Amino acid sequence: MSPPRRTSAAPVQQLPKCPTGIQGLDEITSGGLPRGRPTLVCGGAGCGKTLLATEFIVRGATRFNEPGVFMAFEETEAELTANVASLGFDLAGLVKSGKVVVDYVHIEPGETQSTGAYDLEGLFVRLNYAIDSIGAKRVVLDTLEVLFASLPNETCLRSELRRLFRWLKQKGVTAVITAERGREQFTRHGLEEYVSDCVIVLDHRVNDQIATRHLRVVKYRGTLHGTNEFPFLIGDEGLSVLPITSLGLNHEVSRERIATGIPRLDAMLGGQGFFRGSSILLTGTAGTGKTIISSNFAHAACKRGERTLFFSFEESPNQIVRNMHSIGLRLEPFVKRGLLRFRSARPSLCGLEMHLATMFREIEAFKPAVVIVDPITSLMDLGTTSEGKGMVTRLIDYLKAGQVTSLFTSLTQAGHALQQSEAGMSSLMDAWILLQDFEGNGERNRVLYVLKARGMGHSNQIREFLISDHGIDVVDAYIGASGVLTGSARAAQNSLEKAAVLASQQEAAQLEREVERKRATLERHISGLRSDYETEAAELRRIAEQVGTRTFVLGAERAASGRLRQADVSVFANVSPNVSADVPANAIAGVPRGPRAKPTLKKASR
Amino acid sequence: MTPAASKRPRPATKRATAARPKDRSSVWQLRLYVTGQTRTSLAAFARLHLICERELKGRYRITVIDLLEQPQLAKGDQILAIPTVVRKLPKPVRTIIGDLSDIDRALVGLDLRAAT
Structure with a gap:
């Protein structure tokens, strides 16, 4: 061999x-x-x-x-x-x-x-x-x-x-x-x-x-x-024998990417969505929107003109069509055109193998490009864990051999460890998207993130997704110091942040005003000082003049009286230089202050 | 089993011995199925002939069918074992297999003697 x-x-x-x-x-x-x-x-x-x-x-x-x-x-x-x-x-x-x-x-x-x-x-x-x-x-x-x-x-x-x-x-x-x-x-x-x-x-x-x-x-x-x-x-x-292990791992692979129908989700998956022929797992607790995302995927595939086979083990086809209509997703035209086919059955209808064989036959007959199983977990409950895993393996191998893109939803039990039930299945999957409920502030909000996506760069971010009457909207969840915030908390946080920005803007403006005010004060102060100086200088000049006049008058008077009294000339001579020296010195003392004050004045006048 | 053996003239085949019966309904019709002239086949024919001579003198008819020559006839009487004697008449059909070495059981099988 x-x-x-x-x-x-x-x-x-x-x-x-x-x-x-x-x-x-x-x-x-x-x-x-x-x-x-x-x-x-x-x-x-x-x-x-x-x-x-x-x-x-x-x-x-x-x-x-x-x-x-x-x-x-x-x-x-x-x-x-x-x-x-x-x-x-x-x-x-x-x-x-x-x-x-x-x-x-x-x-x-x-x-x-x-x-x-x-x-x-x-x-x-x-x-x-x-x-x-x-x-x-x-x-x-x-x-x-x-x-x-x-x-x-x-x-x-x-x-x-x-x-x-x-x-x-x-x-x-x-x-x-x-x-x-x-x-x-x-x-x-x-x-x-x-x-x-x-x-x-x-x-x-x-x-x-x-x-x-x-x-x-x-x-x-x-x-x-x-x-x-x-x-x-x-x-x-x-008869059909379903070998679990005999199939080899040598499928053809495609580089073609297909959109999920949710642009923001595509963006999270390297901007282009999933690989064609890959197997995708969508897990989440009850009511996290698994069926809605699956239906979106189906809708997107049908819009591209690809046949889509939807195995539903929870809801009847009519129910899905009606429910999706409520979020603005119209599936019935595709059903009528034969692009979308639903197959609904209760899981307990027959054994695992029978289900698998039925699915094989349906796939064989319809030749779809996309197969959705919603949810795979209710099928897996029929057998033991290993049987269930074997079944999924066979199904995925079968689909991959035919280049069929498959999306499986998986219901996680609330309160359980996130990945527990899917641990066995996850290794078989190429991409895994996790849907989660965030509970807090008296509300539940849905978030999703990409847990793994083989062969493509993908976002590590948690995104909140909103389901409205016009479909799914994936928005950024608030991620900050206080953790991940969604829903009204996210909105509240957003407005808080807005308020904070406003406050700081106001504070900056106030500071600016303060500076202005200080400058004005300073200017006022300077002009006050100048006028003081000018007043004082004028006064001093006036005094100096008076003193000079008085000295002169005194000198004259003394000389006159000396002459009158026939006094010694030297007395007069001793006194007069002192007086004359003092007055100019005092008068001139204010002058050096002049040049120092001058730039200030200039500045103030600017 | 060799075809050459079956081609040889065989005294047993078609030597259906029967005295002319007075009452047609009472004639026993027996078929002996063989495959060529094997030792058991010859022995079976000899013993069947002996039994008939002793018990049904003049009231029997034996047809020997060689399945090597006419294999398609095996299906009709559901022949598996060789040799097999089939009593076609009188009804009901009785089948006995073996070389008839156990004469007593052969007589019981042919309804010539009640089982003891």
């Missing part, structure tokens, strides 16, 4: 396979049943052994051009034809056109008396005749074990059966032998002793009142095969 071996000169001969044409079974067995060898299919009553065998024959004849012989030990040809007609198999038509031979083998145990040694040559002859008459490549023996009840001498019978299987191998036909499940062994009569190339066990179990069929390849000599128990179901078109 390793690449070096495959490329070597002598390639390893792969076991030739015979495709069954049964959905999923060929994947598990990597190609089908061993060609030219017998395969044992065993299981209890009602698990679909005969159906598997019939489908093997019918598909062989219709799809692979391999005629087949159906040797029925339990049902007559007419019964068989009628039974499988409900699955759309036209057995009678195939018989008529020589593609299939149905040989009903019946032995009435009461009428048969054994009288000694015998062999099953008669059966060989019949089988040989039937095979040769149409050149059959496939043979079904359903159910050989009936022989144990109707033919005596078990030892003889066993050796003949051994011979039969050997003969079938020699004949080169691919045979399916069905058998009842035994208590301790695979089959009641130990047929697995003879058929050892491939053994498939079918099983029908009831879990939580929901019955599920399982298929397991117990043994397959010479090939790799899935060993798990795979759920399978019998639908309108036959």
Whole structure:
């Protein structure tokens, strides 16, 4: 199986396979049943052994051009034809056109008396005749074990059966032998002793009142095969095995982006929305707007002219259309044009596998570009966690293989840890948008954020979204020191901020006025000082003049009186320089202040 | 089982022995299915012939059908085991399988003797 071996000169001969044409079974067995060898299919009553065998024959004849012989030990040809007609198999038509031979083998145990040694040559002859008459490549023996009840001498019978299987191998036909499940062994009569190339066990179990069929390849000599128990179901078109793990992770990917129908949400997703063919999870508690966002997405897809399939497990189509109308989203024109198709069903209608098969069929028939499942959680509740996850995996793989964009909503239980219920699912999803309720100030507000979006830059911001009668509006939530604010709190915060801005503007203006006032005061002060100075200076000048005059007068008077009294001239001479020196000094003292005050005055006058 | 074997002239086949019956309704019609002239087939025919001679002298008719030559006839009488004797008449149809080595059971099977 390793690449070096495959490329070597002598390639390893792969076991030739015979495709069954049964959905999923060929994947598990990597190609089908061993060609030219017998395969044992065993299981209890009602698990679909005969159906598997019939489908093997019918598909062989219709799809692979391999005629087949159906040797029925339990049902007559007419019964068989009628039974499988409900699955759309036209057995009678195939018989008529020589593609299939149905040989009903019946032995009435009461009428048969054994009288000694015998062999099953008669059966060989019949089988040989039937095979040769149409050149059959496939043979079904359903159910050989009936022989144990109707033919005596078990030892003889066993050796003949051994011979039969050997003969079938020699004949080169691919045979399916069905058998009842035994208590301790695979089959009641130990047929697995003879058929050892491939053994498939079918099983029908009831879990939580929901019955599920399982298929397991117990043994397959010479090939790799899935060993798990795979759920399978019998639908309108036959058997389908739903392999969980056999699908590879090698889908084609697209770079094309598709809009969500909400421009602000697109902006959060790198400005262009989701990738085509990606899987998107939308989680939120009750009433956070999951269906509304899904419907928006559907609406946007339909507007682009893409087919959209909406699986609803909560609401009826009419209800969704009506409800969306209330927010201005008109879906009914698209429904009428055939672009939008709703499929509503109660989750408890049937088991998980049946739902999945129904969805597959719907998708197959409608070929949508976008599939919405609202909500996936109600489906997942039907099975165990692993079954649910397996189902989602299969669905996503299936959708991705077809480049179908899928959106799943998921209902989170209020009060639970946010991601708890989705932890298993999230790894399967390419994008995850979380819707949340913010409660506070006596109101609930919706917010959303992008938890992850593979392969694109996306916003890390919480956005508030408002649902109004004209649709969804995504707005910035207030994020500040006091946390995230939404709704009226956000509005209040906004007005608070506005008030604060106004206040600071006012404060600035006031400060400006203050400066102005101070300047005016200063100017007033300066002009007061100047006028004081001018008054004082004038006064001083006047005094100085007076003093000068008086000194002169005094001097004159003294000189006159001295002359009168014949006094010494030196007295006069001593006094007069002092006086004359004092007066000018005082008068001149004010002058140095003049140049200092002058710039101030100039400034003030500016 | 070889075709060559079946082509050989076989004294057993078609040597339906019957005395001319007086009452047609009382004639036993027996079919012996074989596949070629195997040892068991020959033995079965010999024993069937012996039983009929002893119990139904002049009132029987044995048809030997070789399924190698006429495989399509196997379906009609629901033949699986070889050899098989089918009593077509008188009704009801009785089938006994085996080489008739157990004569007593063969007689019971053919309704020639009540089961004990």
